[in-house]
Amino acid sequence: ETEQHHCEGCGVRIQTEDESRPGYAPSSALKREHIVCKRCYRIRHYNDIAPVEQDPGVYLQKLQEIAHTDSLVVLVVDIFDLAGSWIQGIHRHIGKNPLLLLANKIDLFPKSVKWGRLKDWVRATAKELGVDPIEIALTSAAKGEYFRQTVEAIEHHRKGRDVYIIGVTNVGKSTFVNRLLKEFGEEDEYITTSPYPGTTLDSIYIPLEDGKAIIDTPGIVRKDRMSEWVTPKELQIVMPQTGIKPKVFQLNEQQTLFFGGLVRFDFLEGAKQSFVTYLSNRLYIHRTKLEKADEIQTKHRGSILTPPEDPAQLPKWRKHRIQLNGKEKQDIVIAGLGWIACGQDRAVIDVWAPEGVQVGIRPAII
Ligand code: GDP
Structure with missing residues (x-):
């Protein structure tokens, strides 16, 4: 044997x-x-x-085990892609265990943001989904911002129990666990991180001194995010790595923006107004007139308008008609890509995104 x-x-x-x-x-x-x-x-x-074959069934089974344990659950979310970070039916998975919400990647936000407000927004969003965390910790696993405080919060709420770390792919779970290992584990022991979803294949146990453990579970894949549909190479462009530099576009009606060749944004009706994009700095944004947009799309999607290198790798574009009411500032959110902050004017916009990718609006967060 x-x-x-x-x-x-x-x-x-x-x-x-x-x-x-x-x-x-x-x-x-x-x-x-x-x-x-x-x-x-x-x-x-x-x-x-x-890439490896993923079996969502196995992942769900892993999660469901948690409900039968007495532990602290840490849900890692990507604060830059909150909409794409939630796990469906999470209450069923975690049972009665307390949940600590770890909002990761705060380094992507401009330094001027009001963190209190951001936290309120995370809490409100969680609540809408029926999630009631005992604490929300903001952190950057990559840069180490607030890492100590986060570890202290985990230690505080753990109360001698195991800690399960859960989350969807690409929220930075492995990066966080790696940092834990680096600070507290043996040297040389680290978990493979990659910008490609689904790197962690099975749970990883990190023993703690009191005989308990931190258990890193495999990430759940969510196909309703833009990031899931690009190649690993393209993901380096689509997924922001460093602080976002918002870009301001003053648009007249009947103007179009292409975000690479991934998403098309048609400003159909409304007074001249500004739209601010919060997207990866490396993603090329092309501005044009609506009347020229179809032609440009046909000729240049996959070449100038890239990623994708191969538009056939994506589901067909589906149109989302968005009506801004002119009352409050709103963000148009594309899961796994970023968002466009809109002003307080009335506007009619068509957003074209691959079928299945989540597009929505929310009150402005910045
Ligand atoms: P996992 O699938 O949840 O385990 O995610 P990974 O740890 O593999 O990270 C996914 C991607 O997000 C990688 O490209 C990381 O470099 C990036 N990432 C992880 N944590 C952070 C962070 O705190 N800030 C930023 N900007 N990127 C991060």
């Missing part, structure tokens, strides 16, 4: 038989002190990303 190993990078069970299946490592790798699967090895050493 052979000893069972798990990959230190993603938690998957190591197997040495089938190279095409998750968890493969050559048997020579088992002699190493730190065992990683071939996939994690490639991500780490060559920045090479090999």
Whole structure:
């Protein structure tokens, strides 16, 4: 009988038989002190990303186990993509356990934002979904902002129990856990992070001194986010890595913006007004007249208007008609991409986004 190993990078069970299946490592790798699967090895050493089959059923099962435990649940959300960060039916999964909401990636926001207001907004949004966190912690796992306070909050609410870390893919769960390991774990032990969804394949246990553990669960994939539909390379462009520089567009009616070739924004009716985009700094925005938009789209989507390099990789565009009421400032939100802050004027806008990608409006957050 052979000893069972798990990959230190993603938690998957190591197997040495089938190279095409998750968890493969050559048997020579088992002699190493730190065992990683071939996939994690490639991500780490060559920045090479090999997508794996995802089984949502297995992930849900993992989550449902939490309801039967006595633990603290930490839900990690991406504050830049809150709409795309929620887990459906979360109450069922966590049962009676307290929930700490970790709003990650605060470094993406301009330094001038009012954090109190942002927190209120996160709390209100959570409440609408029936989630009632014991605390909301703002943090940046990548930059370490408020990391200490976050760890203290976890320690405070844990009360000697296990900690489950849950979240959808790409919210920065692995980055957070890596930072935990770096600060508190043995050296050299880290989890594979990548900008490609679904890197963590199985739960990872991080033992704590009191015999309890931090359990990092695999991320749930949500296909209603723009970020899920681009290639790993394109994701580097679409997903903001550094602080967002909002861009202001003064538009007349009958003008169009293309966000790469991913989304089209037609300002149909309304007085001249400004729209402020909160999107990855690396995403190319093309401005044109509405009457020219179709032609430009046909000719240049996939070349100048990129990503996507291949528009056929995306679902067909679906139109979302948006009526701004002229009463309060509102944001038009595209899950997994960003948002457009609109003014207080009345306006009619068509947003074209791939079918299935969530498009919505909310009261302005900045
Ligand atoms: P997971 O799928 O939830 O485990 O997410 P990862 O930890 O793999 O992170 C997904 C992407 O978000 C990676 O490209 C990270 O670099 C990025 N990321 C994670 N945390 C932060 C953060 O605090 N700020 C910013 N700007 N990016 C982050």
